Amino acid sequence: MATTLFDKIWDAHIVQAIENGPQVIYIDKHFIHEVTTPQAFAGLDSKGIKVFRPKQTVATADHNVPTLNQLEPIKEALSRKQVETLIQNCKNHQIELFGLGHPFQGIVHVIGPELGITQPGITIVCGDSHTSTHGAFGAIAFGIGTSEVEQVLATQCILQTKPKKMRINVEGVLGKGVTSKDIILYIISKISTSGGTGYFVEYAGSAIRSLSMEARMTICNMSIEMGARGGIIAPDDITFAYLKNKKFSAENFDNNVEKWRKLKTDDAAVFDKEYTFDAADIEPMITYGTNPAMGIKISDTIPSTDDAGLEKALQYMGFEKGQSLIDKPIDYVFLGSCTNSRMEDLRQFCTLIKGKQKADNVTVWIVPGSKQVEKQAIAEGLDVILQEAGMQLREPGCSACLGMNEDKIPAGKYCVSTSNRNFEGRQGQGARTLLASPLMAAAAAVTGKITDVRILI
Secondary structure, eight states: OOOOOOHHHHHHHEHHHHHHTTTEOOEEEEEEEESSSHHHHHHHHHOOOOOGGGGGGGEOTTTTHHHHHHHOOSSHHHHHHHHHHHHHHHHHTTTEEEEEOOTOOOOOOHHHHHHHHHHOOOOOEESSSGGGGGGSSSSSEEEOOHHHHHHHHSSSSEEEEOOOOEEEEEESSOTTTTHHHHHHHHHHHOOOOOTTEEEEEEEEHHHHSOOHHHHHHHHHHHHGTTTEEEOOOOOOOOHHHHHHTTTTTTTTTHHHHHHHHHHHHTTTTOOSSSEEEEGGOOOEEESSSSSTTTTTESSOOOOOOOOOHHHHHHOOOOOOOOOOOTBBOOOEEEOOTTSSSHHHHHHHHHHHHTOOOTTTTOOEOOOOOOSHHHHHHHHTTHHHHHHHHHEEEHOSHHHHHSSTTOOOOOTOOOEESSSSOTTTTTTTOEEEEEEOOOOHHHHHHHSSBOOOGGGGG
16 A cells, blocks of 8 residues: 555554544654753652653753853853753653753754764654754654643653645746745745645655755754645655764764655655646745735735735735735844754855845844854855854854744834744734845845845845
8 A cells, every 4th residue: 555754654653542532652852951850840749750861862051041141150040040950850751951061952843854863764853843854854743731841751652643645746947036935935825824734744855855954954943833744755766865974963874864764745645735846937926914824925015905914914914915024124134043054044144234234224134043053154254254244153042033032023113033823912012024045034134124135035
């Protein structure tokens, strides 16, 4: 029987199937951080239970950490408490922690791949919705809630109902200035924030296969923004080249590659739903509303449809129907988050701003996804390019992706952000977020307004 890539991995991890119900799925890797674990560990401790397989759990501090002066004591009380609690819980349960000051510290969905912990064919969970990022490697990866975090810590398994299967094909060649962020914003604008609800999405097609691993991670990362349980891309030579010589994937590498090559959807496999998009139709994208599906090509105008949700979003954003966003002044630019904080993103941003100056009306936050990215960026001189442009390379963390840590956008201010969500208050109470690619963010940083990046390339 012909099966999909998702079927092959899922079925290989079934521990027990409940008739007409959910299945017990074995989890190969469990990533944890400081925000969604305190209650889970407290639950274990109250029952006198130890973590079942601590070697398969990896911890880091990322969500609520400062992105300046990280080696100094944390000033914000909640952040300090969360980080201290994570340190103690990892010590109590013998879990390896890549905490502040560790050379491997960073955003959980950045460090997993760059260290080679994320590998094809495995199952991965984390108490964070954007765990779907890891699906770029041909892994089944999805976010879980705090009670489920406790469940996995205690048993290395999780009770799940198998999702339906969707395939999204993107065929053809991408145009000038179009990145993977534009691809996923385009897809979400077409199928809506609920279009993937109940599905696990496989991304395929010539445009997807042409992408780097870092670009594929951006695609899978935002599967959640269309309501999907996760996203996955079949591993190939690009995947294997990325993983070669990584710290945790180098062992038995050639033998593993032979197994990984078998991880692909059979030609005759059937999906519950399928879409195909033309890469030539995708332009640099920008969002105008308060969910990621409210996005347009930069050359388009805000829709004029009669919709109460649109009316509410435009009132919050201070925009009007039929308006072009080109030349709209902005206040902040944020390059970072688990969506776009890798070396490829920083290189794209710096290539465009090199030799230019930050606009006077804009505050720019450049936040690498990990200490490894920060170190590499400095080695390549990107910190100097940023400094000469009037910008600063900060330290790793989730930063202004979410209004949790110190990096918040003030009320009423506009931020062109490379993150994944533009909900009301996502980047701070009253903040107005416009999602875009690193290239579009760079264009806004130097012009001080929303700009079609293609005119600067």
